[in-house]
Amino acid sequence: GAVVSQHPSWVICKSGTSVKIECRSLDFQATTMFWYRQFPKQSLMLMATSNEGSKATYEQGVEKDKFLINHASLTLSTLTVTSAHPEDSSFYICSAPPMKGGNEQFFGPGTRLTVL
Amino acid sequence: AQSVTQLDSQVPVFEEAPVELRCNYSSSVSVYLFWYVQYPNQGLQLLLKYLSGSTLVKGINGFEAEFNKSQTSFHLRKPSVHISDTAEYFCAVSGTNRDDKIIFGKGTRLHILP
Numbered sequence: 001g002a003v004v005s006q007h008p009s010w011v012i013c014k015s016g017t018s019v020k021i022e023c024r025s026l027d028f029q030a031t032t033m034f035w036y037r038q039f040p041k042q043s044l045m046l047m048a049t050s051n052e053g054s055k056a057t058y059e060q061g062v063e064k065d066k067f068l069i070n071h072a073s074l075t076l077s078t079l080t081v082t083s084a085h086p087e088d089s090s091f092y093i094c095s096a097p098p099m100k101g102g103n104e105q106f107f108g109p110g111t112r113l114t115v116l
Numbered sequence: 117a118q119s120v121t122q123l124d125s126q127v128p129v130f131e132e133a134p135v136e137l138r139c140n141y142s143s144s145v146s147v148y149l150f151w152y153v154q155y156p157n158q159g160l161q162l163l164l165k166y167l168s169g170s171t172l173v174k175g176i177n178g179f180e181a182e183f184n185k186s187q188t189s190f191h192l193r194k195p196s197v198h199i200s201d202t203a204e205y206f207c208a209v210s211g212t213n214r215d216d217k218i219i220f221g222k223g224t225r226l227h228i229l230p
Binding site: 031032034036042043044045046049093095097099104105107108109110 | 152158159160162165206210214215217218219220221222223
């Protein structure tokens with residue numbers, strides 16, 4: 001199956017700093033990528049839809065100025081958590097449906113963010 | 117818009133016993149349905165999916181699920197569980213367009229008892 005990678009796999013940062021998380025489709029292209037957040041012992045909540053070449057679409061209640069999304073190419077989307085605070089500590093997961101092929105979305109392994 | 121309800125937050129079951137994890141969905145349009153498994157501190161793994169065709173879908177690790185349109189359900193079953201099946205299981209739904217977002221249920225934690 002297709003592979004989606006995320007980098008870093010985990011990150012610890014100080015409160016007030018910004019953190020960038022990358023999501024890459026390794027062997028396929030994707031015009032759309034999705035970003036999810038998962039708090040401990042909870043489900044995945046969709047944060048935003050990343051669109052190559054255009055602005056991301058954010059879900060209700062997600063601050064677009066805090067969670068900056070850039071879909072720079074057909075294989076890369078980045079999520080930047082700006083001025084991170086402890087309540088932003090979470091597991092961030094991306095997914096991508098290939099432009100060509102079936103309708104399955106492929107999920108990255110996730111990035112665990114801890115803000116001290 | 118779609119939504120998913122997983123009726124049980126936790127399901128304890130003895131090893132080698134059968135298990136059913138329940139999932140109901142709501143949608144005004146045609147849907148695709150999925151079951152994912154998440155082992156502790158890991159990402160998601162697709163167990164199985166229903167896109168069209170046969171309503172009985174077989175997946176990995178001996179799991180299967182049945183799509184019931186009239187009851188808007190997609191329950192997951194396994195005839196005999198193993199200790200290694202201990203994990204969180206998520207039912208999910210999406211529209212049928214390639215770029216439709218996937219909506220997840222709250223998850224069911226499967227506890228395998230020795």
